[in-house]
Amino acid sequence: xxxxxxxxxxxxxxxxxxxxxxxxxxxxxxxxxxxxxxxxxxxxxxxxxxxxxxxxxxxxxxxxxxxxxxxxxxxxxxxxxxxxxxxxxxxxxxxxxxxxxxxxxxxxxxxxxxxxxxxxxxxxxxxxxxxxxxxxxxxxxxxxxxxxxxxxxxxxxxxxxxxxxxxxxxxxxxxxxxxxxxxxxxxxxxxxxxxxxxxxxxxxxxxxxxxxxxxxxxx
Numbered sequence: 316x317x318x319x320x321x322x323x324x325x326x327x328x329x330x331x332x333x334x335x336x337x338x339x340x341x342x343x344x345x346x347x348x349x350x351x352x353x354x355x356x357x358x359x360x361x362x363x364x365x366x367x368x369x370x371x372x373x374x375x376x377x378x379x380x381x382x383x384x385x386x387x388x389x390x391x392x393x394x395x396x397x398x399x400x401x402x403x404x405x406x407x408x409x410x411x412x413x414x415x416x417x418x419x420x421x422x423x424x425x426x427x428x429x430x431x432x433x434x435x436x437x438x439x440x441x442x443x444x445x446x447x448x449x450x451x452x453x454x455x456x457x458x459x460x461x462x463x464x465x466x467x468x469x470x471x472x473x474x475x476x477x478x479x480x481x482x483x484x485x486x487x488x489x490x491x492x493x494x495x496x497x498x499x500x501x502x503x504x505x506x507x508x509x510x511x512x513x514x515x516x517x518x519x520x521x522x523x524x525x526x527x528x529x530x531x532x533x534x
Contacts, residue, residue, distance in 0.1 A: 316429050316519045318454075322347040322434065322533030323365055326355070326456060330426040334397050336421070338433050340371035346491035347533060356396055360435025361408065361419045362386035381420030381435065389418060403414040404445055408463070409438040416463065420450070429453050429519055432477065436464050436486065446476050455479035458486030459534045460497030467503060480522045483513075483529050491533075500530060514534055 319327040323345045328336040337354040339348060345365045354372040360381045361367070369378060381403040383390040392403035402423040408416035415458055422433045431454040455477055458464040464486060465473070488504045504510055513529035 316426055316431070317516060318431075318483070318519055318534055319348070319516045319529035319532075320483070320485070322489070322491070324360075324433070324456075324458065325371075326433065326485075327352055327427075328424065328431070330399055332398060332427075334399055334426075336399070336424065337376070338370045339366040339435065341365040345495075357403075357420055358401065358424070358433070360403075360422050361417070363436070364416075366436070380466075381422055382418055385415060385515060389420060392420075392422070396500075399424065402448065404449055406435070406437050406445070407439055408436050410465075412443040423449060424454075429516070431456065432479070434473070436457060437473070438464050438495075440465070440469050441476060442470050449477065452479040454481045454483065454519060456485055457482045459500065459503035460487035460495075462496045462498070464497075467478045467498075470503070472483075472484040480524075480526055481519070481529055483517075483528065483531060489533070496521050504528065504530060 317329040324339040326338045336353045336356045342364050351373050354376045357369050357372045357376045358379045359367045383425050389405035392394045392441050393478045394401045403420040404454045406419050407413040408419040419436045432452045434457045484503050488495045488497045511527050511529050513531045514530045
């Protein structure tokens, strides 16, 4: 699988069999330029404007939503499409079970034996039951900007709980949105070991034996 980081929480995944998956597409509000991509599947972890802009995908893709009822309930996704499986896990956008920012979901995408977990806008520490249900995580895409999502101490706890081999930070402030109240990626990366500059597109075929953090560029 190849992953292209498009900024914020948006990823473009390309599987070995040629399927293209767009995850958490944003509208113009986060400040990134709106680009359009051909996609077979669009995945949205939740229904906020910076994660559910389906129009970023050209054509008529299959749409998979982690939340139902316009974001008012967890969808309970367990689907397969062209050999790729999608499984959602119910979480919250805050530490008070959604009372502040609503519901959220994490989406596990599995293709050709690789298990990538997109944590969406996770706002709290996950419990043991959720970690067991998720199982093995090869690649964890996790929000690190805080404010709207969990703080950095909780990010570290989630990483240790899920024990991925690769961590891809996302949902942070950069040059396109300098006034956003979230932190930048450097705040997360500071004083960390095993940080790799992975560029705009990364190949997930060969993962490291020991955990690495892959900092990716949005263009």
